[in-house]
Amino acid sequence: MLSQSEENYLKAIYSLSELQGEAISTNLLSEKMSTKPSSVTDMVKKLSDKKLISYKKYQGCELTIVGKKMALQIIRKHRLWEVFLVKKLNFGWDEVHEIAEQLEHIQSTKLTDHLEEYLGFPRFDPHGDPIPDKNGVFEKINKSKVLSDVIINGKGSVVGVEDGSSGFFQFLNRYEIGLGTEIQVIEKFDFDLSILVLINGKEISFSSVVANKIFIQLL
Amino acid sequence: MLSQSEENYLKAIYSLSELQGEAISTNLLSEKMSTKPSSVTDMVKKLSDKKLISYKKYQGCELTIVGKKMALQIIRKHRLWEVFLVKKLNFGWDEVHEIAEQLEHIQSTKLTDHLEEYLGFPRFDPHGDPIPDKNGVFEKINKSKVLSDVIINGKGSVVGVEDGSSGFFQFLNRYEIGLGTEIQVIEKFDFDLSILVLINGKEISFSSVVANKIFIQLL
């Protein structure tokens, strides 16, 4: 059985691998985990001993098949709990991540499976991220197109957001933006990369920071 | 914020105090926690530094007002989660204790309160134990009378069971005994303290071990 810390490292390596493809460097992982590189080296040795990652000194690390499976099970739990909190306990989508960080470490396959059934086998979490099934299989959704990429007069709906700070979620709530919200691009400004959009009949201007964190599926 | 270990000690001290009244001895606590007495001494010093228990060398320990409040909040979470698992996720009452041991350490008052509301403010857990409210207030139920205490021809219903091993729960399930089950005492045997009872029209003989773990409210 893995410790919470080991599980968190696996999750971090997984999510960095999704972005960065290749082997994950010690420094990158240390930044993600908010620990010092020396701590990462220690942990990476341990996970390597357990055959959950492959690791050669100075060459970074990569999940093994087994390690990736474990990472996906933790992510599965995280996202199922997020759905539970939003759908059943009436939490806002901006409030659930921290609590799910704790709940994801509860050890009981039966609990996870019962929870999934109770929730009606949801395929996405409240932020639009896909939920792996008990075998680790999940739908890859289109997180390729971001609001900034939509051309002028283009129209789409929100299919996800970058899993980010609570400040960002509060921002989204303020403008009543959630999964499924329809957005039309009115104008784009090159000088600061800001963007003018139409949401629920209202014109709103977004900074490029925001426009890069909202994933869009064209209509 | 307390560690899981600190929380478990507080809970153990609380439950021993309920039985034993006075100050809890190091050895008793070590047995309850399945640790060595020397480990208890260390922990007890730490909890004392945090003003959660009062402790004088060689004199045992006792919860302070604050410590008792914390213990009750952990117990509250434990029992609410047990209700959730049985009522919402269709677990058997014999399967939930171990999982609740993990869930009781999730830190979020809002989560606990939302869960309580979602469950309809239950007053008892699946084993008949009362659930403290957010202020730590709960109904003291009648766990004084045990099946062994019922006189011949006396009739009562099960209001609780000693929170025990999974083997005991399987035993209860086998005989279809749960909260509310009606039991009539037919005969008692002094030589081995066993007891013959009538449950759902069937005569069953129980050992004294069992008869001492089933709490009865007379009808």
Added chain:
DNA sequence: AAATATTTTTAGACAAGTCTAAATAAATTA
């Protein structure tokens, strides 16, 4: 009350997970 037995504490150790400071390897720049 003295001797003995039991309980409790202390001393020193270990594993997990982290840190700082120093050493070493790799990458970049000149």
Added chain:
DNA sequence: TAATTTATTTAGACTTGTCTAAAAATATTT
């Protein structure tokens, strides 16, 4: 290529929670 910078690892330390073995305090028995 040599010098310099950056990334990574090693060495040694600290905290938490546990352990064993030994010492000290308390309780029980003769």
